[in-house]
Amino acid sequence: MEAYFKETQKLAMVLLKLIGQALEIDKREMEEMFEEGLQLVRMTYYPPCPQPELVVGLRPHSDAGGLTILLQVNGEQGLQVKKNGVWIPVNILPDAFVVHIGDAMEIFSNGIYKSIVHRATVNSVKERISIGMFFNPKLEMEIGPATSLINEKNPPQYKRMPMEQYVKDFFSRKLRSKTIVDQMRIKGEQPNTE
Ligand SMILES: O=C(O)CCC(=O)C(=O)O
Numbered sequence: 001m002e003a004y005f006k007e008t009q010k011l012a013m014v015l016l017k018l019i020g021q022a023l024e025i026d027k028r029e030m031e032e033m034f035e036e037g038l039q040l041v042r043m044t045y046y047p048p049c050p051q052p053e054l055v056v057g058l059r060p061h062s063d064a065g066g067l068t069i070l071l072q073v074n075g076e077q078g079l080q081v082k083k084n085g086v087w088i089p090v091n092i093l094p095d096a097f098v099v100h101i102g103d104a105m106e107i108f109s110n111g112i113y114k115s116i117v118h119r120a121t122v123n124s125v126k127e128r129i130s131i132g133m134f135f136n137p138k139l140e141m142e143i144g145p146a147t148s149l150i151n152e153k154n155p156p157q158y159k160r161m162p163m164e165q166y167v168k169d170f171f172s173r174k175l176r177s178k179t180i181v182d183q184m185r186i187k188g189e190q191p192n193t194e
């Protein structure tokens, strides 16, 4: 598990740096925000369910962190993402991770990258296991739009908040849609319609 933590962290940093390059976020700002940031894990076991249409495995939510690297351990399908209001199953590719953009990346990129709402369904035949690794900014940082992206033409679309407060807020809520990022959006901006 420790090796998995470290290796996925390396991968996440590669991805975060590429995102930074693509968006022209200052390299140092990206590193300062995410290098050796708060890394969390959620392992979920979904037992088979005789009436899968009556239950939801994991309710719709966006992940609160920057990036999520998700491993669908036993190759069982169940993840769905919401695109233009429609639930779309994510097909399993062998030996591939799913990478989600989280709320902290939506905020940091000043809304250029939107976090994705997703849910997990269950089935009646086989259990399903997933391991999500969540890569967050460092706890001592303040979450907000990257200062290297902000100028007169591109005003901040989200408020700033100490990461510690952001994490506390997140853990005091139930998993629900995009509640955190909606709360941080500066008024006048259109809320994201999932
Ligand atoms: O089980 C899955 O595929 C999704 C897990 C997930 O979204 C999460 O842990 O945040």
Ligand SMILES: [Fe+2]
Binding pocket: 061, 062, 063, 118, 132
């Ligand atoms: Fe998730």
